[in-house]
Amino acid sequence: MNIFRRGIISIFAALSFLGFIVSLAAGVVIYCLNKKRILNILFGCSCLFVSLWSLSEFMYRQAGSYATASFWIKVRALALTYPLAFLIHFLLIFTKKTKWLESKKIRLLLYGPAVLF
Numbered sequence: 001m002n003i004f005r006r007g008i009i010s011i012f013a014a015l016s017f018l019g020f021i022v023s024l025a026a027g028v029v030i031y032c033l034n035k036k037r038i039l040n041i042l043f044g045c046s047c048l049f050v051s052l053w054s055l056s057e058f059m060y061r062q063a064g065s066y067a068t069a070s071f072w073i074k075v076r077a078l079a080l081t082y083p084l085a086f087l088i089h090f091l092l093i094f095t096k097k098t099k100w101l102e103s104k105k106i107r108l109l110l111y112g113p114a115v116l117f
Contacts (some may be wrong), residue, residue, distance in 0.1 A: 013061040019054035019060035053079040081114040
């Protein structure tokens with residue numbers, strides 16, 4: 001893996017790596033504040049997948065070959081599907097709209113596309 005191209009890291013790759021660090025740190029801190037609270041768990045999971053998304057962007061931008069870049073783009077596609085589902089679930093609980101989450105159909109619509117993708 002070639003992290004540095006000609007001695008200079010791409011600014012876009014550096015920003016992706018910074019996003020990885022910030023989102024991972026935010027997720028870990030919020031989760032550790034109260035490990036049993038569902039809001040902390042959902043926010044932590046959302047941050048975990050956003051950090052994976054950012055890490056995969058960093059890695060494919062620094063890839064030395066097409067095959068390596070292709071692998072990290074596939075990882076990014078996987079990481080793109082889950083944060084929105086976790087965030088919507090988080091927002092429904094945060095806004096006290098938990099009645100919507102009682103239906104299995106709503107949960108299937110929420111997490112189904114992420115699982116199928």
